[in-house]
Amino acid sequence: MGENDFTVKIKTLTPLWTGGVEGRPDRLHDTGIIGSMRWWYEAIVRGLGGYACDPTSDKGCKLTGKEKSDKERKKNMCPVCYLFGCGGWKRRFRLYIEDAPTTALHFRTSINMNKNWINQVFDGENKNIKNLKVFHGEITFKFMLEKNDMDYIRSQLIMLFSFIAKYGGLGAKLQHGFGQIQILEPKSVNDDTLINKGLEELSNKIQADEFYKGEKVNTPYNLGNFVCLDYDLQQSSLTKFMQERAHIGNHSKLQEKGYLPCAFDLRYKGSGNFGMRNWLENTKKWKHREINMLMGVSEKKGEKLTAKDRAASRICFGMPYKLGIDNYRLRIFGFTPPDILKPNDLKTLCEEYMHYAFSTDHYNLVCATLGSDIIKGLGGAQ
Ligand SMILES: [Zn+2]
Numbered sequence: 115m116g117e118n119d120f121t122v123k124i125k126t127l128t129p130l131w132t133g134g135v136e137g138r139p140d141r142l143h144d145t146g147i148i149g150s151m152r153w154w155y156e157a158i159v160r161g162l163g164g165y166a167c168d169p170t171s172d173k174g175c176k177l178t179g180k181e182k183s184d185k186e187r188k189k190n191m192c193p194v195c196y197l198f199g200c201g202g203w204k205r206r207f208r209l210y211i212e213d214a215p216t217t218a219l220h221f222r223t224s225i226n227m228n229k230n231w232i233n234q235v236f237d238g239e240n241k242n243i244k245n246l247k248v249f250h251g252e253i254t255f256k257f258m259l260e261k262n263d264m265d266y267i268r269s270q271l272i273m274l275f276s277f278i279a280k281y282g283g284l285g286a287k288l289q290h291g292f293g294q295i296q297i298l299e300p301k302s303v304n305d306d307t308l309i310n311k312g313l314e315e316l317s318n319k320i321q322a323d324e325f326y327k328g329e330k331v332n333t334p335y336n337l338g339n340f341v342c343l344d345y346d347l348q349q350s351s352l353t354k355f356m357q358e359r360a361h362i363g364n365h366s367k368l369q370e371k372g373y374l375p376c377a378f379d380l381r382y383k384g385s386g387n388f389g390m391r392n393w394l395e396n397t398k399k400w401k402h403r404e405i406n407m408l409m410g411v412s413e414k415k416g417e418k419l420t421a422k423d424r425a426a427s428r429i430c431f432g433m434p435y436k437l438g439i440d441n442y443r444l445r446i447f448g449f450t451p452p453d454i455l456k457p458n459d460l461k462t463l464c465e466e467y468m469h470y471a472f473s474t475d476h477y478n479l480v481c482a483t484l485g486s487d488i489i490k491g492l493g494g495a496q
Contacts, residue, residue: 118260119257120256120259120300121256121257122254122299125253127294129293129375130249130293132150144211149286154274159316160331164193167194167195167200175190177202189324191325193319193320207257207258211254212256215252217248217367219364221361224354225385228384232362279296282447289427291377294435317492334450341482341484342446342481343461373435374435380444381431387470407453429446431445444477465479
């Protein structure tokens with residue numbers, strides 16, 4: 115390993131979805147991984163008071179070509195483009211992914227009606243997810259850095275990977291529970307001080323106005339709106355999902371107990387008290403507009419939704435994954451739309467739902483983190 119490269123080795127706790135040709139994960143696409151990293155980094159940058167452009171709009175950063183130094187170039191792009199590249203500026207790293215192990219796609223649901231839904235979401239018209247594969251196992255990411263400003267770039271990438279492992283998820287379709295990861299190497303990555311160090315460096319540069327600052331983008335995806343809750347669940351509270359009739363997809367996964375792909379039931383609607391969306395609607399009597407703002411709009415066949423409507427759920431439920439002999443870990447994380455809920459209220463709401471869905475003696479809140487507390491903890495930078 116040279117000074118301009120480093121590797122991150124992960125173990126997936128729940129499979130990874132990165133899309134691919136027609137949404138089929140033929141190979142682990144570096145673009146899917148990089149897109150997901152960029153998305154998290156944008157939220158972090160906004161939370162630290164920085165500007166993150168929308169690279170898909172005409173307001174995306176672009177260098178003029180007349181800048182005389184990297185300092186001037188930096189001043190013409192947001193902190194996200196500085197790392198991930200934009201017109202006239204190369205991404206600061208290349209990513210190589212070694213052959214990643216795959217496994218057959220499957221899901222578990224306690225309601226038969228959900229099976230159609232899940233089939234539609236994951237295989238459109240073909241309605242046959244049995245042949246689809248997802249990535250699962252140990253995966254090595256190799257980063258090759260551009261030769262300038264390497265220490266900063268490395269610290270940002272390590273911070274980002276640690277953050278994703280500790281509080282979020284990697285890849286796409288996080289709301290379906292994919293992408294929970296554990297970092298195996300470097301071991302130091304799991305150290306909180308590295309997250310704080312990277313965040314502090316970024317925050318200092320933002321405060322010192324080193325980057326371009328454009329018009330604020332109106333989006334809930336901001337670290338200040340972020341909430342992450344980790345729960346331990348007793349295996350007995352999940353037996354519904356372990357039954358054979360709850361299984362959808364490839365039969366080779368019937369016995370899979372390492373993770374339970376039942377996020378749809380937990381987040382949307384399941385039998386008994388399962389289903390946060392259902393609970394908000396029928397027990398909490400929330401208005402549809404607010405439910406949609408928090409949980410996203412479900413797309414029905416043949417229904418035309420605007421891009422704004424189609425917004426994915428702000429709340430993600432991971433797939434519960436096995437931790438010990440009879441317990442599972444579940445992560446709930448997301449960004450609250452500040453017009454309807456403060457982050458602390460979202461935390462309370464999730465706790466209330468968990469209490470409703472699982473009876474008290476079957477779960478245990480292990481860790482609750484607010485993005486605003488992470489920001490406050492950064493040596494008074496804000
Ligand atoms: Zn930008």
